[in-house]
Amino acid sequence: MDKIFIFHILSFLLSGPSCLLAQKTIISKSDADYIFYLKKRQWEEYIKQAIHPMGWKVEIHSLDTESAMGAFDPKTGMGLSVQPLFRNNYSLPEMIIVGSWYPKGTITITDELKRGIENESKKDLGPEYNIKLNHKKEPKWDIIEILITKSEKK
Numbered sequence: 610m611d612k613i614f615i616f617h618i619l620s621f622l623l624s625g626p627s628c629l630l631a632q633k634t635i636i637s638k639s640d641a642d643y644i645f646y647l648k649k650r651q652w653e654e655y656i657k658q659a660i661h662p663m664g665w666k667v668e669i670h671s672l673d674t675e676s677a678m679g680a681f682d683p684k685t686g687m688g689l690s691v692q693p694l695f696r697n698n699y700s701l702p703e704m705i706i707v708g709s710w711y712p713k714g715t716i717t718i719t720d721e722l723k724r725g726i727e728n729e730s731k732k733d734l735g736p737e738y739n740i741k742l743n744h745k746k747e748p749k750w751d752i753i754e755i756l757i758t759k760s761e762k763k
Contacts, residue, residue, distance in 0.1 A: 636707065636730050636733045636734055636755065636757070637733070638733060638734050638735060638737075638738075641705060641734055641738060641757055644691070644693055644702060644705050645693075645701060645702055645705070645759060646701065647693065647701070647702070648695070648698070648699060648700065648701060649675065649695045649697075649698045649699075649700075650698065652675075652676070652693055652695075652702075653676055656669050656676060656678040657669070659678055665680040665681055665682045665683075665688075666680065666681050666683060667679070667680045668680070668681070670690075672692070675692060675693065675694055675695055676692070677690050677691065677692035677706075678690065678691050678692070679691075679710075681710070685712075685715075686711075686712040686715070687709075687710060687711055687712070687715075688709075688710035689707070689708060689709055689710065690706075690707070690708040690710065691705065691706070691707050691708075692705070692706045692708075693705045693706075694706065703758065704756055704757065704758050705756075705757040706754055706755070706756055706757075707754065707755045707757065708752050708753065708754045708755075709752065709753045709754075710750050710751075710752050711750065711751045711752070711753075712749065712750065712751075713746075713747075713748070713749055713750060713751060714751075715751075716751055718744050718751055718753065723742050723744060723753070726742060726753065726755070727740055727741075727742040727755075730742075730755055730757075734757065736760060737759060737760055738757055738758065738759060738760060739757070739758045739759070739760055740755060740756070740757060741755075741756040741758075742754070742755055742756070743756060
């Protein structure tokens, strides 16, 4: 799998939120499939090699809930992050959190925009995945998080 794949997940950041729903894919199913196939050690190795296709600064953040990979555009201040959550070192991820980070005041996050992102994400990933959208407000950031889990097989 290409080392830059993860940063295509949120390629809509490059176009800005007004073009968000005009994009063909918000989240790539093949990228989500790949991440859900990795164990914690494999994820940790993968993110050490990741690059961003537009030259954004890539950072690895060690958090209490596993390592997250982020990329930030120094020109716009926008960023994105990807973090799979593992039950233990040997399990596959239970969830992937994909975050879009916007400097406070640069985006208006409406209920309509959130519904659109959630609906398009569901379309992109299909019935194999569940999507939940969170909006967080921090002192310096407006953050949209897409929480991805696998659907239970019937």
